[in-house]
Amino acid sequence: MKNKILLYFLLLIAFAFGSKSCMNEENKSKKAENSTTAVKEVLSEKDVKSPLEKGKEIAQATQAALGKNLVQAIGESGTAGAIEFCNIEAIPITDSLANIHLAAVKRVSDKNRNPDNAANEAELAYINEAKNQLAANQSIKPQVKDQDGKWLAYFPILTNAMCLQCHGKSDQVSKEALAKIEAHYPNDKALGYGENELRGIWVIEMEK
Numbered sequence: 110m111k112n113k114i115l116l117y118f119l120l121l122i123a124f125a126f127g128s129k130s131c132m133n134e135e136n137k138s139k140k141a142e143n144s145t146t147a148v149k150e151v152l153s154e155k156d157v158k159s160p161l162e163k164g165k166e167i168a169q170a171t172q173a174a175l176g177k178n179l180v181q182a183i184g185e186s187g188t189a190g191a192i193e194f195c196n197i198e199a200i201p202i203t204d205s206l207a208n209i210h211l212a213a214v215k216r217v218s219d220k221n222r223n224p225d226n227a228a229n230e231a232e233l234a235y236i237n238e239a240k241n242q243l244a245a246n247q248s249i250k251p252q253v254k255d256q257d258g259k260w261l262a263y264f265p266i267l268t269n270a271m272c273l274q275c276h277g278k279s280d281q282v283s284k285e286a287l288a289k290i291e292a293h294y295p296n297d298k299a300l301g302y303g304e305n306e307l308r309g310i311w312v313i314e315m316e317k
């Protein structure tokens with residue numbers, strides 16, 4: 110229990126300092142609230158689920174919350190504006206409730222935009238596997254493993270047409286959006302994608 114509380118505080122601190130400075134506090138907490146609520150809804154169901162099922166639902170709920178924020182941000186401020194305010198940033202989601210066995214949620218990529226989202230070696234191995242499955246026209250299999258006494262699950266994130274205004278080829282990204290991307294992410298690697306490509310993965314860490 111002590112460990113869990115400690116972990117919670119560490120993650121809370123990481124969240125407070127890890128978020129990009131260009132997002133204002135009000136937006137940050139609003140977004141965290143949206144995503145956390147979505148995840149809580151999944152986890153509050155009392156039925157017993159496998160870590161894979163649970164992880165999948167968390168990834169889907171987070172993706173949906175993030176997608177909603179993204180569409181809203183683009184609608185309010187346009188594509189370039191949405192980048193400027195970093196409204197699309199994924200939030201590390203944590204919860205201290207003892208019956209909610211969630212440690213952390215993150216999005217990583219082999220071609221990351223935000224330097225904080227670079228995939229580590231194990232994540233890169235899964236990304237390569239997933240890319241091979243996609244190239245062979247197979248559906249991408251999620252993965253779950255036991256790591257240091259926790260469940261660690263990976264799920265693919267694929268592109269659709271909407272993503273390409275910020276992750277597509279040079280003729281699909283407006284000059285204005287490109288300028289904002291360059292200004293905020295000087296080491297960006299996340300351009301040049303087409304539809305239905307592997308943009309990255311969800312990494313869901315769950316307490317046992």
Ligand code: HEC
Nearest residue numbers: 191198199216218221222223226267268272275299308309
């Ligand atoms: C309005 C522009 C915009 C759109 C549209 C957009 N993204 Fe992004 N995306 C970004 C920005 C900016 C970041 C960096 C966020 C950060 O700082 O964490 C990012 C980061 C990511 C990451 C995290 C890894 C990384 O590169 O840092 C993934 C995965 C991702 N986007 C997938 C998608 C997918 C899939 C779609 C379409 C469903 C999409 N994005 C649509 C702007 C966009």
